Amino acid sequence: MKDLLSNYGRFVIIVLTIAAGIFVPSFISGPANAQDSGNTSPSPTPTPRPTATPIEDDDPLIVETELVNLNVRVVDRNNRPINNLPQTEFSIFEDNVAQTIEFFSRSEVPTNYSLVIDNSGSLRSQINEVIEAGKIIVDTNRDGDKTSVIRFVDSQNIEIVQDFSTDKEEVKESLETQLFIEGGRTAIIDAVYLAIQNVSDYERGADDHRKRRAIVLVSDGEDVNSVYSQKQLVDLLRESDVQIYTVGFVRDLSDKGGFFSKSSQSKARSFLEDLATQTGGKAYFPATVSELPNIARDIASEMRMQYSIGYIPTNNRDDGTYRNIKVLIKDGPNKEKRIAVTRAGRTAEGRNGQPVLQRSN
Secondary structure (H helix, E strand, O other): OOEEEEOOOOOOEEEEOOOOOOOEOOOOOOHHHHHOOOOOOOOOOOOOOOOOOOOOOOOOOOOOOOOEEEEEEEEOOOOOEOOOOOHHHEEEEEOOEEEOEEEEEOOOOOEEEEEEEEOOHHHOOOHHHHHHHHHHHHHOOOOOOEEEEEEEOOOOOEEEEEEEEOOHHHHHHHHHHHOOOOOOOOOHHHHHHHHHHHHHHOOOOOOHHHOEEEEEEEEOOOOOOOOOOHHHHHHHHHHOOEEEEEEEOOOOOOOOOOOOOOOHHHHHHHHHHHHHHHHOOEEEOOOOHHHHHHHHHHHHHHHHOOEEEEEOOOOOOOOOOEEEEEEEEOOOHHHOOOEEEOOOEEEOOOOOOOOEEEEOO
16 A cells, blocks of 8 residues: 655755646645645744844854855757866856856766656557666666655556665666556646655765755656646745756647647647756657657756856845856857756745655555
């Protein structure tokens, strides 16, 4: 039977998605909450403000700060990776204010990632090839890499069928035996929301800069049943250091739009592209399933061929505001243009959400 698993935090999700749809609803706090919108929350009791203790002249003043971690891919104009740049070539800006780089690494670092796979009827004709593509990604795992597998259908059928593991054969067996198509109204936003929290919180500790977190999402991109809203998902993306790679099978979606509305295909493609762009990942839209093996190898390479960069923000106020992040790189020889790909920004505030994932027995 399935147990409820709560308090999942941020994590790296690899998302293979069939694009069509919506962007992010907030995740499910429980099956009952998905239906019950009429209850009002009780007013919280104010917490008494503690009396401040004067600081003596000899007491040290301690200011808590947080290292902001960035995973940065660097490409040229032809989207070819550039992997041999020194720290001196990089500049980081937060809200247009230059930041000092405190941590820099060009070496491969362990990656925790989740394969998040749509098991609704819209993926019926592609599911076998998707499973094989997942195996290709898993086979590229290096020492220290850990993979989990999440299957989803509707908002009440999202489950972890494989916990994070370094055992490649164990993960591949889960892909083969635990993924199956069933009816339901697809809840992509909810699945991504929970996957982000799960991968973000897994092994969170003092060595955060030594871990990369990602999601690979496979779906048609059309959301019809999520509890979380697009805004809630966007807010979570801004607070996470999880990269999302999307694989969207959007060709079977309707390309007919209304006078004032986009087509299902166009909305799905935009949704999947936004997920990737916001997080510094990459979106793929295969024309046929025969492209999946090469896409899987490219995702595996993109996840690992990156720079890990950290900075302590000059604005250390935890005020819940969104801060834009920009990474600039000096031009190469003959004015060769270099382009940095990373997350678009961060929110200077933690979250206390408690979404629920099911765990497959």
